[in-house]
Amino acid sequence: AVGGPIQAIVINNKVSNVCSGGDGEADAELVCQAVADGLNLPSADYVIPSSTGVIGWRLPAKELAEDIVPLAIQNLQSDTVLNA
Numbered sequence: 001a002v003g004g005p006i007q008a009i010v011i012n013n014k015v016s017n018v019c020s021g022g023d024g025e026a027d028a029e030l031v032c033q034a035v036a037d038g039l040n041l042p043s044a045d046y047v048i049p050s051s052t053g054v055i056g057w058r059l060p061a062k063e064l065a066e067d068i069v070p071l072a073i074q075n076l077q078s079d080t081v082l083n084a
Contacts, residue, residue: 007046008035012059017051020058027061034065038073 010031017024028049036044051059 014053015057016053017059027059030061034069
């Protein structure tokens, strides 16, 4: 995270987001920006992406940013990780 302390980590599995024939860095930045926006962080610089999975598969960044991230943020809670 550039410019400040880490406030969030985005972790996805099954898609490594490397060697996908697309712009993996831009895809990760789009998802990080969605997380920053949803958590009211000053910028995506406070969010770190982490991907693991099949090399060559492209991250479905638009779907994650528009559909999954808002749902995940809506379901954040501190009692247990079981419903996260």
